[in-house]
Amino acid sequence: MTILHDEGQQAIATESRRVLEARMRKEELLPLLELEGRYHEGFWATAKEQGWTALALPESHGGLALGLVELGLIAHQAGRTLSGAPFLTSGFGAAKAIELYGSDAQKARWLPGLASGDSIGAIAFASGADPLPAQPGVRFADGRLDGIAPAVSGGVAADVAILLSAGADGPVLAVAELAGVERRTVASFDNSRCLADLVFAGTPAARLETGGAARDAALHILALQAVVTAHEQTGGAEALMEIARDYAVTRKAFGQPIGAFQSIKHRIAELYGLVELARANCIHAAAREGADDFITAAAAARLSATEAYDSAARDCVQIHGGIGVTWEIGLHLHMRRARSLALEQGSTLFWEDILVDRLAGEDA
Amino acid sequence: MTILHDEGQQAIATESRRVLEARMRKEELLPLLELEGRYHEGFWATAKEQGWTALALPESHGGLALGLVELGLIAHQAGRTLSGAPFLTSGFGAAKAIELYGSDAQKARWLPGLASGDSIGAIAFASGADPLPAQPGVRFADGRLDGIAPAVSGGVAADVAILLSAGADGPVLAVAELAGVERRTVASFDNSRCLADLVFAGTPAARLETGGAARDAALHILALQAVVTAHEQTGGAEALMEIARDYAVTRKAFGQPIGAFQSIKHRIAELYGLVELARANCIHAAAREGADDFITAAAAARLSATEAYDSAARDCVQIHGGIGVTWEIGLHLHMRRARSLALEQGSTLFWEDILVDRLAGEDA
Amino acid sequence: MSDLEAWRAKAAAWCESMVPQFGKAARKGLSVEEDLALGRRYQKAKFDAGFAGINWPTDLGGQGLGHIEKIAFEAEEMKHGFPNVYFGISLGMPVPVLMQFGTDREFVKERVLKALQGEEIWCQLFSEPSGGTDLAGLRTRAETDGNGWKINGQKVWTSWAQYSDYGVIVVRTDPTVAKHKGLTYFWVDMKAPGVTVRPIKLAGGDSHVNEVFFDDVRIGDDHRMSPVGGGFAVAMATLMIERYVATDSAGFGPHLDLFVDLAKEVRLNGRPAIEDGRIRQQIARNYAMRAGLDSINVRARLMMQAGMTPGPEGSLNKLVAVRSRQKLSELAIDLQGAGGFAFDAHASPKDDWASSWINAPTGRIAGGSDETLLNTIAERILGLPQDHRPDKGVPFNEIPA
């Protein structure tokens, strides 16, 4: 797949940007920070209405049969405008897991709802600090799950979850309906991620993969989500770089625009570099879905996107001086999002290890 | 011991600076880079004449009974002026090993010569990439050494070496006379360090310590040397910071001194910070000789001094632009020295581990 | 047991005894106003027990001890999360400056005593919206008004102004001379007519800083703490106190021990994170940096005790420490994985990594931004040229806004 976007792809980028810029307002996002378990309903309604939920799913189940490249373009725009809910990524991941590893019955049951956005999907792989634990904390036995999946993004609202659980013969990738499952909302610095601990207690679940295949499948799903998230991070970093640039051109100190001071202008130029490296890695990774080196490409995209967004958040706030740390100006929305996206799908530490294992031939 | 220098200590700093600034010339140091196994004889003659070789050794054997603080002050000045030979540090380390772990006969044999500078001492602990190997490459058996000690600083000219060797019951700290030992000069980027592989073949040697005590002793000697080297590194970094400052004040570009550009001035200000942190850690570490936390303090000094010198070398050259990379201007003398001192006494990787083991209580 | 050890043991015992009444559990769920009230009671108890103004003169209600005793007490105190944050600025800068520069000594004594007992709080009115970090560019003005002065203008980023009784303020008294020459230093009654305080909500969700508006606020000339036009020097003295006394090599974030503890607790690739080279490297480098700052501060205090002037390297603390704290806090969040999302807007930046992280940017901006500090080091310590300053040497009222 080429890394040059065709006209259709460019149209997706343009249109999603237009829609999101018209509809997303920091004034609506700020209050959500102080409310646990709430998300920006307007964003999610837009995602459903625009068909973004269906974008990368198969036509046979209500999808539009496009791929990671197109979803990445949406995610980039969502990142620019501070997407109001995590379900686009987690729903995609859940749907892909069911599409790739599920039975026809499971696909028929879940994919149409995930494609329309009427069902919300979540991914619950992590245990403790580990995004892909060798010994998951949730146990799978006799078709039932027991244990707690911690801080699941979208967990407050999700209808279905894909889990990495511990079965008798090693890890089990499982799918579970969440109706009736207790959710303990996690108070977070970015509450509209709708994080919840999911408390499974004899919850019925179906096995998708077992043993080494389960772990491989989980890593593949995580990598798919990481590429989507990397696009979102890159979009956020790009927006911050532009905000910093615009501020540096207009704000004056000591009788001249602050952008004339090299400490400011070079920092923004460095951000430009980080954003472009992340963008290039994202575009490349999205185009490598299905290829042998997909995990490597995903890891590179993820690492550079996390660095870009965290750095842009630090620097953009710093460049703004005092006004940058006020609640009202809302730069902290990006700062918080940079951190929540840095944790979701596994931190930099995790992806560094995944990448080096491959470069050093240790994953074989 | 206080970290405020008294008048005697201040006099040592002032006098050594005066002497070295008068006698050390980059024009004499540059040619030594292209000659293997040669050192700046004028420097070494000065060190002997000024009593620096005797400074920290006991009076009973011809020393001046001062300590690490005073030797550090000399090393700082030697670092500023690009010391022309490594023997001040390695001779001190060898003498301390004999003083602390040797017999009266060994002290009587070696200390007077090391104190006068007529004998040159060397430390040969490393094996492969490890500055303090659990399994040293040189074997000790029946009072004789066999094997190769790689890239020993001062090894070309040394008369006596302290080795970490592998005995039948674990490591052995040993002292060996080097007369008759083959030295294979190592072609290095900083040839006046007089590096040589020492080839031991049935060389007579005496045991100083064995087993865990040998390793502890070797670490203590390495830490003593690391503190001296850290002072030297800090002196080098300080000199580079001043060179960069002076250049930035005089050199003009685009019609103004380059020091008015924040990319230059902030970088020099950051160097100032690195130098002052290193200096503070050096002074503290020198004052902690003999205390429980000496290794910790030495590691902190070593880490900050290595960072300061490497950074100053990178940045001072960069600030000079084209002229900075010419042979004649000689900034590369510092750049090379920064790297050779970063390796001598163990790299940053080594000291990070030593430090964290202590902070985490893992060394117990 | 040395005197100092005895002192520390006494401090530890007293702090222990205060936990039921003032510790974290006692503070849980309180509104800010309730917590402040509790804080005032704590400060009074501290005064009564002989732990307030430890290194201040006894004739002003202090204990007449050394800085080392103060440090020792604070090391014990910080373990318990007592409600002392409201008095940090007050007793840190404005009240010491009042002690140094206040001319009416009776008035000074009364204020110091009330401040030490938590009855009164002082704030420091320096920063302005248009000035950014440029102290000499202040626009708030005082004009002569009968025997006194009339203040008009706006200050910003004033910590605890909403709870303050008094403040120290730098204002412009002569706009016709070059920028740093037309400033004068006063104290003001924060409850005086014409003073309006408006809290600013910060990124982390709290509102301890304020905008303060002055609208024809009248003060007597006895409020003046510097010569007319000589306010810059007193303001600098205030900042000097900040540099040498209110320093913290942890950058006002968590102690490195807490990071080491976290790294021992959390697992990375199936092993304790403390065994991972990346984590070790950050611990080692942060330790070396903080140890250097600590040594600089110890040396500066030893020099001051010996009657010498400490070197300018004290100015490194805030620059280096807060910037590093920001990245270390991010790493601490990363390390916790799913556990890293948790957030409590009322947690303390001194012992909670998420709180430390979200408040770090304020630390890198307030009281001199990183960039200002670098410029100051470059220009004043190293003698590097100033940036291009179109406004330099121009009378203040001729600089375009």
Add this chain to the structure above:
Amino acid sequence: MSDLEAWRAKAAAWCESMVPQFGKAARKGLSVEEDLALGRRYQKAKFDAGFAGINWPTDLGGQGLGHIEKIAFEAEEMKHGFPNVYFGISLGMPVPVLMQFGTDREFVKERVLKALQGEEIWCQLFSEPSGGTDLAGLRTRAETDGNGWKINGQKVWTSWAQYSDYGVIVVRTDPTVAKHKGLTYFWVDMKAPGVTVRPIKLAGGDSHVNEVFFDDVRIGDDHRMSPVGGGFAVAMATLMIERYVATDSAGFGPHLDLFVDLAKEVRLNGRPAIEDGRIRQQIARNYAMRAGLDSINVRARLMMQAGMTPGPEGSLNKLVAVRSRQKLSELAIDLQGAGGFAFDAHASPKDDWASSWINAPTGRIAGGSDETLLNTIAERILGLPQDHRPDKGVPFNEIPA
């Protein structure tokens, strides 16, 4: 086997066959002059085998293939350490610019053929001592002289000038107009009377760069490759070629695979260094950075092939790659411990870490320093204001030196 795979296999086989004659072993111990002579024979062999000018037009002696074939060949070629360094600049920038802007096509063809066969070498005369990295501030001047021009002045940092037959040069033809408007672009015969080349010994010990003095050097107007006063645009085109063709995400240092190999070989704390988090982190971050640069370059070439103009992000390569290479090289030296001291002044920066390290500063300065590149990105791409420039808009001969 695809066409490209077949091409690559052919290239690999040919390179393999050249090793006895031109490989590292054959070069060992040669003086620079002997090595250059060997290099000329290698370049001729390369031309004869159809591997020179791979993506250049066939009517000028090229192979008429694509950039991808060129890359494939170079990937094979670089494995063997052939003596091709003398032709890198020549065939990289000046000769392509001659192909693009030379007006006398017969002359162009003759020169290109000789350059491709290693018979002639071209250099690029841009930088000047007073100019630093400020291309528009050049002082070397050409005055009209009969029908031609007379050049006086000095260039510096000119790679391989001492072995060059020709050079391309930017000079000032009108000192009375603003800085970047008075420049004109010529080619010159490096053997012409009045041209003096003086090699500069660099920090690493070698002397491939030179000072070049022009003393009343007379050239015809047919040497002119730009409109009079239009030299800046051609110089920029040269730099554009450098940006998009002569890029290397390894920063002209060793490939990352070599670092991975080293990390597998060397032991740290008794285990392969590749298992240490610090080492892993550097590998991962350098990989991500280089992969990003590679993707940018691939995309730029795809766009150029599709007739589109690539984005400005191509300008990141040198800035990001060389700076990172410097630190990675330091780490590689650290990793080797006692083995890290070893140095060979004639080793290649592409496969030797010490050589890479000691030459990295030159890479960060030559052809636009880091700081210049950051300014260019900030001003031209992002629209940020220029630095204060007292010299801006002033006629060149009125700027104080």
